[in-house]
Structure formats: C-alpha cells, structure tokens
Amino acid sequence: MQNLSPLVQNFVLHFGEMGSRWGINRTVGQIYALLYVSDRPLNADEIAEALEFSRSNVSMGLKELESWRLTRLQHLPGDRREYFSAPEDxxxxxxxxxxxxxxxxxxxxxxxxxxxxxxxxxxxxxxxxxxxxxxxxxxxxxxxxxxxxxxxLDQETLVQLMKMGSKVQKLLELKGKLKVVTGGKRT
Amino acid sequence: MQNLSPLVQNFVLHFGEMGSRWGINRTVGQIYALLYVSDRPLNADEIAEALEFSRSNVSMGLKELESWRLTRLQHLPGDRREYFSAPEDxxxxxxxxxxxxxxxxxxxxxxxxxxxxxxxxxxxxxxxxxxxxxxxxxxxxxxxxxxxxxxxLDQETLVQLMKMGSKVQKLLELKGKLKVVTGGKRT
DNA sequence: CCGTAATTTCAGTAATTACTGAAAATTATG
DNA sequence: CATAATTTTCAGTAATTACTGAAATTACGG
Missing domain, CATH: 1.10.287 (Helix Hairpins)
Structure with a gap:
C-alpha cells in the first residue's frame, strides 16, 4: 500500500472502514475505492499488489462488486488479463x-x-x-x-429538485392554489 | 422464543437477518423488532427470556439501541426495573x-x-x-x-410530495413558466 | 486442441465480532 | 446508610466472517 500516494491511501482506508459498517466488507470497500480514484482500469494483480492482499481475495472482492454492478470490465489490446474500473458518473x-x-x-x-x-x-x-x-x-x-x-427523472431535474430542498413546499402550496382557481381535481 | 407467536417470531427473525446486513448486529435487530411490535413496554429480563439470550447481551443491545435513539425508557409504578419501548410514530x-x-x-x-x-x-x-x-x-x-x-417539512407535506413521485417534474416545469411570465429571477 | 496464462474455487486458518457468566457497580427502598 | 434488587462491565469463549495458498478450472493464442 506504500506504492499508493498518501491521498489515495487515506481515501481507500476510509472506504474500507465505511464498507465494514455496511454489509460490504473492508476488502471490498477498499477495492472499490481504489478503482474509483484510479485514472485507468486496473487488473487483479495490480489491485492485489496495491492493497497488499492475496490474489484470491481480490478475485472474490471483484466478484462481489460485480454483483452490485459497481464495476466495469474491459480488455486492453494485446493483454489478456481483465481490467476493472468504476463507472465515472x-x-x-x-x-x-x-x-x-x-x-x-x-x-x-x-x-x-x-x-x-x-x-x-x-x-x-x-x-x-x-x-x-x-x-x-x-x-x-x-x-x-x-x-x-x-x-x-433526468439528472438535471433531480439536481434542481434537491437544490430546492424544503422550498418545494412553496411549490406545493402554489399548486394547491392553482387547483382552486382552475377547478382542477387530480393529485 | 417459543413464547412468541409465530407472527412475531417471523418478524423478529427477519429483522435479525436484516440487522446483520447493516452495521447493527443480529441481537440488536431482534430486540428492536420485539419492542417495535410489543403492545406494552418490556423490561430487560422479559426481552432476554423472549429472545433466549443472556441478560448481559440484552443490556448491551439496549445500550446500542439507545445510542441510536430508537428506544424510550420508562418506569412502571411499583416496579423498579426499567421498561423499554419503541416510539410509535x-x-x-x-x-x-x-x-x-x-x-x-x-x-x-x-x-x-x-x-x-x-x-x-x-x-x-x-x-x-x-x-x-x-x-x-x-x-x-x-x-x-x-x-x-x-x-x-411536516409529515403531511412530505407524504404529499412522495405520493407525487416523478410528477414533481410537472410542477417544476410550471414553475419555470411562471418565472418567464412574471419575470421572476430567484431559484 | 495443446500449452500456458489468468482466474476461480475451496478447504484450512486467521482475525474479528458476538455472546456469556461472574463479578462489580449502581440504584432504590425500608 | 445498609441491604437487596437491578443493571453494567468485562474477561474468557464461542461463533462468524475474512483471508490465504494450493489446486482446479477456464480462456486464449498459437
């Protein structure tokens, strides 16, 4: 893990801790964190080396992440190993x-x-x-x-809605008034 | 646990399982479930007997639930033991x-x-x-x-909002139009 | 299809977490 | 304030979960 920068190390460790608070175990949390901040896909050996756990542990962790649909699998030309990354969005x-x-x-x-x-x-x-x-x-x-x-909802609408926060109430009140005026009946 | 009705037993077991998927352990999940469906407050001995684990385990579980602010503690007249219940709302x-x-x-x-x-x-x-x-x-x-x-937001507003679901989008669009008409500028 | 590289499985073991019983601490009551 | 009832703590142990290395399986390139 000393081949990781302190910045990434810290992030990875935090996710390991958080992972174990949820059902996800520490290993899985760390693998995900590493993929998330990595600027290129990584293969299982690279992950094992970076996080210092066994190849087989990485294999199981990746399978788990896959079952959560949190990783993307791809192949690099001229390399038959599998490369993993976390979706960007x-x-x-x-x-x-x-x-x-x-x-x-x-x-x-x-x-x-x-x-x-x-x-x-x-x-x-x-x-x-x-x-x-x-x-x-x-x-x-x-x-x-x-x-x-x-x-x-599309992302933009969702963001707009969230940014409104509790101001939504105003909108709801407004809607109520409009219904009165127009005589509308639907919820 | 055979003193619990099958109905309650099933509920309690389910919550035990679910509990262990989150940080909460099985014991704590079961204690909470039991309190949640109980029609009267229970003391620690009653809980221990109903769920068949040790008095000390119950004590620790209750402490954990307390730290989550999920239980209410009260005293019954003429009884110096502590009685626990889950808030109703x-x-x-x-x-x-x-x-x-x-x-x-x-x-x-x-x-x-x-x-x-x-x-x-x-x-x-x-x-x-x-x-x-x-x-x-x-x-x-x-x-x-x-x-x-x-x-x-008060509960009623929240329920109203949730029941609308993605129909809020319509409201948001409406809001956009109103802004155009009235020349308003605020988000 | 053969050989080899890569991945997965799995039995054994390590580490962690949960649980218990006994003892200590706290609290209420006469 | 002494006593007994109740609750909490905690060291030891049980149970569960995580991890490893070796072996088996799968996938690829020739």
Whole structure:
C-alpha cells in the first residue's frame, strides 16, 4: 500500500472502514475505492499488489462488486488479463447502489410484512403487532415507491429538485392554489 | 422464543437477518423488532427470556439501541426495573434513523473528502483522484443537504410530495413558466 | 486442441465480532 | 446508610466472517 500516494491511501482506508459498517466488507470497500480514484482500469494483480492482499481475495472482492454492478470490465489490446474500473458518473453509481439495496433489503422486507399483515390472528397482541407492521409497511412502500419513481427523472431535474430542498413546499402550496382557481381535481 | 407467536417470531427473525446486513448486529435487530411490535413496554429480563439470550447481551443491545435513539425508557409504578419501548410514530423513527446514519457515516466521509480535495498535489494521478473525490463530495453534500432540509417539512407535506413521485417534474416545469411570465429571477 | 496464462474455487486458518457468566457497580427502598 | 434488587462491565469463549495458498478450472493464442 506504500506504492499508493498518501491521498489515495487515506481515501481507500476510509472506504474500507465505511464498507465494514455496511454489509460490504473492508476488502471490498477498499477495492472499490481504489478503482474509483484510479485514472485507468486496473487488473487483479495490480489491485492485489496495491492493497497488499492475496490474489484470491481480490478475485472474490471483484466478484462481489460485480454483483452490485459497481464495476466495469474491459480488455486492453494485446493483454489478456481483465481490467476493472468504476463507472465515472457519480449519479449513475448512486442510483445503482440504491437499486441494489432496494432489491436486496427493502423488497424482501416488504414481502415479509405484506405476508404478515394478511395472516389470520387470534390474539389481541398479534393484532397490535399487525397494526405496527402495517404502519411500517406503508411507510417503506411509500418511500421506496417514491425512490423508484424519481429515478426516472433526468439528472438535471433531480439536481434542481434537491437544490430546492424544503422550498418545494412553496411549490406545493402554489399548486394547491392553482387547483382552486382552475377547478382542477387530480393529485 | 417459543413464547412468541409465530407472527412475531417471523418478524423478529427477519429483522435479525436484516440487522446483520447493516452495521447493527443480529441481537440488536431482534430486540428492536420485539419492542417495535410489543403492545406494552418490556423490561430487560422479559426481552432476554423472549429472545433466549443472556441478560448481559440484552443490556448491551439496549445500550446500542439507545445510542441510536430508537428506544424510550420508562418506569412502571411499583416496579423498579426499567421498561423499554419503541416510539410509535414510524415517520419519527425513520427520521431518527436517517439522522443517525448521516451523523455516523455521511458526515465523517464528507469531512474526509473535503480535506482530501484541498490537499496540495504533485502528480497527475493524484489530481485525477481529487477530481473524483470532488465529484463524490458534491453529490453526497447535495443529497444529504436535501435530506436535512426536507426533514423540516411536516409529515403531511412530505407524504404529499412522495405520493407525487416523478410528477414533481410537472410542477417544476410550471414553475419555470411562471418565472418567464412574471419575470421572476430567484431559484 | 495443446500449452500456458489468468482466474476461480475451496478447504484450512486467521482475525474479528458476538455472546456469556461472574463479578462489580449502581440504584432504590425500608 | 445498609441491604437487596437491578443493571453494567468485562474477561474468557464461542461463533462468524475474512483471508490465504494450493489446486482446479477456464480462456486464449498459437
């Protein structure tokens, strides 16, 4: 790792730490970080050497990243090794990450909750539990549905929206007034 | 755990699994799940018995949940043990969780990136790395700033906004037109 | 298709994280 | 303020997860 500049080293180490806070392990976080800041695609040996872990560990880490759709694989002319890089567009990365987490964590939870809520219950405490699960289900569904929906917006619109922040409220109020004036009915 | 109804058991187990995918461990996830669906506050012994792990493990788990501000502590008249419950308002829970994750994961990352970006660089590859970090920084800052901002909205407005989904775009376009008509200049 | 380079798999081991029971600390109550 | 009930701490151990090196598999160039 001493062949990496202190700047990159620091970045890589931070991502290793962060990675282990999420499901992603340290190794995987570091590999991703390295690819992210690298100005050219790297092959597995280069990664192994730079981060000082075994070739096989790199192989597993890359497979993991691939399953998250966070790497791009390419070949260099006259070299039969595989070269890896991280997509450049940060928004695309962000969206990919969100989609994958949704698929792996949110959707199964929604399925479980939906099943639990329609179960027949015999006791009062089970009925209460179901109410709670329903509340959780509805919230998650609302948020994740919204997420899926705004994914469709183009980046520019999304940025505009985010920059507005809570000023969106004004817009919403305005919309309400317009409806009154024009007699419109749709949400 | 056989004293729990199958309904609750299933919910608790699911949260245990999910917990271990995030930083939160299985135990903590299960304790939280149990409290979440319980129709009355529980003391540590009850939790330990229901989930079949040691009293000390429960103690540590509760401390962890406390640090996430996900539990409420109360006392029952004539009982000197501490009773724990999960706040009822799912939106409040969601916000708390988001705030804590931001504080623990996002903010430190932003700090690191900000520091890295202003560092003096000597090589071209370090300069490229900085560009990448800048892009990441700006994205995270935008999203997390937006998040903080919409937190201020009342729940009703938030729900309204989410239900609109990508239809906000229409509103944004409308806003653009209005600006043209009225000659307004502000973002 | 053969030989070799590259990659993946996997059993064994190392490292980390989770969990327990006993003891210490804290807190409430008569 | 002494006692007992309750909670917390923590050292030791169990369980899990991460990592390695060797062997197997796959892919490529001739």
């Amino acid at each position: 940060v928004w695309a990365i962000f969206k990919t990450l969100a989609e994958e987490r949704k698929k792996r964590e949110v959707d199964p939870t929604l399925t479980m909750l939906r099943g639990a809520v329609i179960e027949n219950t015999s006791t009062a405490s089970d009925r209460y539990a179901q109410e709670r699960m329903k509340a959780m289900h509805d919230l998650i569904e609302l948020v994740s549905g919204w997420f899926t929906d705004v994914h469709k | 799912v939106w409040a829970i969601f916000k708390t969780l988001a705030e804590e994750r931001k504080k623990r994961e996002v903010d430190p990352t932003l700090t690191m990136l900000r520091g890295a970006v202003i560092e003096n660089t000597s090589t071209a590859s370090d300069r490229y790395a900085q560009e990448r970090m800048k892009a990441m920084h700006d994205l995270i800052e935008l999203v997390s700033g937006w998040f903080t901002d919409v937190h201020k």
